[in-house]
Amino acid sequence: MADKKKLSLIAFSGEFDKLTAVFTLATGAAAVGYEVNIFFTFWGLNAIKQKRGRAFIGGNFITKMFGFGMGGLRKAPTSRFNFCGIGPRIFRRLMRKNNVATLEELVEAATALGVNLYACEMAMHILGLKQSDFIHEVKDTLGVATFLEISEGGQTMFI
């Protein structure tokens, strides 16, 4: 009863609009006192990688090939109407113009609000990534069982 309300999100998609949805939900919930956990997996790992270049740091040739086009938040495509990268730029401009936080600001706000960021162990294993490839705000590397335990009793969504 006295438990804090909880929201847990599995961030699977790497697209700009879906990542915006992840962080909008996360910050909105954290702002009203929720415990919020985000579990980044597959394409979603893109949102928490170090910004040292276009491709994933570390990993191997195949990982790099997969990393192609995954150049961090500034380059994440939208899931529809991408128009060779114009989509996200329009989105960003719309967000600026209407005074809405951009994705980078949402990531910052999320960590400032105490949102817990986790990376998926198995996806990292598949893609040959280490925790050091991610931004330092990433709290830990988790398997499915631990994530389910953490999210138990709250609302959980797959995005």
Next chain:
Amino acid sequence: MADKKKLSLIAFSGEFDKLTAVFTLATGAAAVGYEVNIFFTFWGLNAIKQKRGRAFIGGNFITKMFGFGMGGLRKAPTSRFNFCGIGPRIFRRLMRKNNVATLEELVEAATALGVNLYACEMAMHILGLKQSDFIHEVKDTLGVATFLEISEGGQTMFI
């Protein structure tokens, strides 16, 4: 204990098949006595816009550009195998042929069954839309915090 069971859906995607899933779940749940809330955001807003033309009413030039291809329910593409718009038409024909409700009928049924339709404040802000751009069945405009409060204690899905 005496609480009504609850299903809350975040309708993020604008594709024909995903919107069909949203309304199928919503009507199926409402028919067996659930409280059902749908929160339309981003591309999903397409499902509740006024049918006064192809593009979003209101908004600005950039919004209109985003509205390109978003021509209301009759024109929503499927998420796969769209074949220049043939996909949804086949779906619709399959639905007719096998006597399954079409999307328009599902929307109607949903409102008749008391499903609550909400529009996402932030996405409207980004896209420059007002509540008057939507069908009158839309009950209210909500932020994330209010949506989470409404959906608390039930099943919540992001579609």
Next chain:
Amino acid sequence: MADKKKLSLIAFSGEFDKLTAVFTLATGAAAVGYEVNIFFTFWGLNAIKQKRGRAFIGGNFITKMFGFGMGGLRKAPTSRFNFCGIGPRIFRRLMRKNNVATLEELVEAATALGVNLYACEMAMHILGLKQSDFIHEVKDTLGVATFLEISEGGQTMFI
């Protein structure tokens, strides 16, 4: 209180990476004692169809057309970077190389761990499919109301 923890997944997408996510979550949860239910619908039905050829068995001409490109697990595309079918092959190779279970192994593991597989009645109706078109591990054919009842009180996700 003494209730078993529960995880219910709606497998809507037919893409390789999303199906991998479905089965990874399912087996991870089942391995730590969860009751797990997967409800296959629309493109997700692809994961449980009989492997007697490339296209869906049964159904009609239009169904077959929809079945085009849906050739069972070995042919499921990834949701991004498909590169004419190379994407899944790379994924599979990455999975092999890093000693992670492949999708087929995950399906097997899931049934071995007692994960309940269900097919969506309405999608089968639309696509003209019968339960005999699916692998025998599929426990039953369900409507939305029954699925919601089964998943009540646990975590539910739409993938």
